[in-house]
Amino acid sequence: MHTSAPTFWLGRAAALLALAATACTAPRGITTSGKVTPQGEFRLAYNQGFNVGSAPLSKAGSAVKSAASQLGGRAASGDTVRYSGSVSSLQTAALAYLLDPLQTTADFSIRYGVVPRLDVGYKFAFGSHVFDTQYQLLGPTGSVENPERGAAGGTTYASIGLQYAIQRASIPNLPFLSDANNLLGLSASRHDILIPLTISQSLGPEESIGAISYGAVYAHSWVSYGFQPSNLYNRAGTGRLPTLENQSRNFSSYGLFLNLKLGYKYVYVVPAVSIYYQNYGDYMLLDGSTASLSGVTFIPSLGVQFRIPNLSR
Numbered sequence: 001m002h003t004s005a006p007t008f009w010l011g012r013a014a015a016l017l018a019l020a021a022t023a024c025t026a027p028r029g030i031t032t033s034g035k036v037t038p039q040g041e042f043r044l045a046y047n048q049g050f051n052v053g054s055a056p057l058s059k060a061g062s063a064v065k066s067a068a069s070q071l072g073g074r075a076a077s078g079d080t081v082r083y084s085g086s087v088s089s090l091q092t093a094a095l096a097y098l099l100d101p102l103q104t105t106a107d108f109s110i111r112y113g114v115v116p117r118l119d120v121g122y123k124f125a126f127g128s129h130v131f132d133t134q135y136q137l138l139g140p141t142g143s144v145e146n147p148e149r150g151a152a153g154g155t156t157y158a159s160i161g162l163q164y165a166i167q168r169a170s171i172p173n174l175p176f177l178s179d180a181n182n183l184l185g186l187s188a189s190r191h192d193i194l195i196p197l198t199i200s201q202s203l204g205p206e207e208s209i210g211a212i213s214y215g216a217v218y219a220h221s222w223v224s225y226g227f228q229p230s231n232l233y234n235r236a237g238t239g240r241l242p243t244l245e246n247q248s249r250n251f252s253s254y255g256l257f258l259n260l261k262l263g264y265k266y267v268y269v270v271p272a273v274s275i276y277y278q279n280y281g282d283y284m285l286l287d288g289s290t291a292s293l294s295g296v297t298f299i300p301s302l303g304v305q306f307r308i309p310n311l312s313r
Helices: 005-020 054-059 062-076 085-099 175-184
Strands: 042-053 103-115 118-124 128-138 156-167 186-202 210-227 244-264 267-284 290-308
Touching: 042 054, 042 267, 054 085, 054 290, 062 085, 062 175, 085 175, 085 186, 085 210, 085 267, 085 290, 103 128, 210 267, 244 290
Parallel strands: none
Antiparallel strands: 042 103, 042 290, 103 118, 118 128, 128 156, 156 186, 186 210, 210 244, 244 267, 267 290
16 A cells, blocks of 8 residues: 555654654754844744754763663663663763754744844744844844845845743653663753854845855853662662752853855745854762763754735835
């Protein structure tokens, strides 16, 4: 029996959205241009991306995945597990995936031009709530329907933004991580701020056919995490390890980004890529030791943006 093309693609889309719904990190891909939303206009957008962190890739080798399956299964069945180097590696891998997961990302957003040079926005990223604003430092403030004098293709715009995100973090829904968490009971929450500086060149007057945008971004994250282990004992097997109460950490990230906005007047496609470096710092493990984490993150994305003009002007 053959599946029709529409049914196939709907199934693929549903599966992708289901995977994206497990996202546990705020969106950090920058898809805006240096020109803010003109006063009275709305912009609606959907972005689909992929978060690729080097830290989880380096900490989750085949030996760690095998240990997760074995030890997690034993803990789930009620068997005693003694603390070992494998358990330490599992904690480090789980923390790496928590801080910078290897997973798909998706978000819906809306922006509104409040006054000339300033807009505000809200973004929902399947578990993350993001609030942001952007102030335009350079370039005209007209719209496609009402361009300012001098606005033309090649005009340079620049803006600075502020984004705040809050979410209850969790490790991605991957089989070996689920097995590991049967043993470790890792939970966390986090808050993030991003400050992007964006420069763009208009394609057409007032970005009527799009823009080329690039810039730098600073981010800072606050993370609270803890472990509630199940049937995990000390190395001698004489006592159960206690819960590791919530620990607080914070770290900075430094990034560069590039995006293209391509379309005409009302609908645009927005491919983008961002890259970040971050030193996550040291994290306490259940036996009192610490794990140090750092890495580079690549975030490619593809989105679609809809522009709703201010018809009263």
